[in-house]
Amino acid sequence: MARNNRTVVPESRAMIKQMQYEIAAEFGLYGSGYGGGADTEFASELGALGSSGRMGSSPYLGHLTSRDNGSVGGEITKRLVKQAEQSLFS
Template identity: 55%
Template structure:
């Protein structure tokens, strides 16, 4: 089975990365600095440490449960935002 993280709207990549860092910060997974918008999409596949605005997250060391929490909450926030937009129509 092939996996693809291809963005439907590539212009949203920075906003999605920012959400990822905000949630990592809420979990206490960041060390130093503050959340930002560095491109970290492939950091875990490369086993590296990604940074955003001086903050670092070693994505290869994050527990599966925490990664699932981050991904699930990104989805929840995106659905909430879409509902708010549709409510205003």
């Protein structure tokens, strides 16, 4: 079965990526090498730091389980649905 994972609005990619790092930081999923328990104020910096500390490349997050990653994705979905409902009913 073919999968269709293309982004409908390509401009939203950066916003989704930012939300991903913010939620992961809220959940405390970054280990001591990534500022463990970092607060969301610095989530964008976590997302911008590469595994060697350089800006631009994604950090290595191989220590995260599928369950952890799924919980972040589920939370992103919940928040996007909530935002859409608020915009429809406002």
